[in-house]
Amino acid sequence: IAWNNTPLRNPNNKIIGTISIGEDITDKLKVDKIKGEFISIVSHELRTPLSSIRGALGLLASGVLDEKPDTAKHMLNIAVADTERLVRLVNDILDLERLESSRITLNRHWYDVTELCEQALKTMQTLTTDHQIQIVSNVPSLQIWCDRDRLVQTIVNLLSNAIKFSPPHSEVRFDVYSTTQDILFKISDQGRGIPENSLESVFERFHQVDASDSRQKGGTGLGLAICRSIIQQHGGKIWAESVLSQGSTFSFTIPHHLG
């Protein structure tokens, strides 16, 4: 609360008291925080691909297209990749905003876990072939009470990360278990691992362990923040464990529906 004090005077202009008006500035602080985050997103996340696109288009405009067609093609590819990254970034920012402001309610029904996981695995086919990764999965037939699209989105995000951060010819494991309280999902890779001090912060928006991760791996730094938001809305938990240069395991739970 911000207080505004004004002296209270009698007809002879003598101060006889103070009028204090308190203003609840919680909402104002929230707006300031959102504004600050927005400026930081624009300055760090959007400016880099935009500068790169401007650079590539500038070179093309200066005549490189006729003189050096190979260089021109390379420049065009950079501009396309950065534009795609910008589109992904804007979509992810909007998705996270919708999830966190709770403007989206989950569309929950009963689903078969096996069928839902198969849908997620199908989406991964191109990425696994490109990265020469084998996914070994063990998913029991269970019923789950969830928002199907949102759960598939979470699994796809975690599997994509596992593949992106793994060396070629390695294995990614995808296991589902039923425990007393929840259904437990585990996605493990044999990749570079995550330092201990980043195991929690990787779930924060725009946290990337290596500054080059977003450019090299095409990520937006929002995937895990989106996963966390989805799992929390389901009443579950999500966490990461890792041994450096041996691999990482991302786990999440979805409670059994109790009526």
Ligand code: ADP
């Ligand atoms: P990104 O779009 O960068 O993948 P995420 O929110 O999905 O964004 O992940 C945030 C960061 O966490 C990544 O940039 C990477 O540094 C780290 N990370 C996520 N998954 C893994 C993994 N399986 N192995 C190693 N590092 C990972």
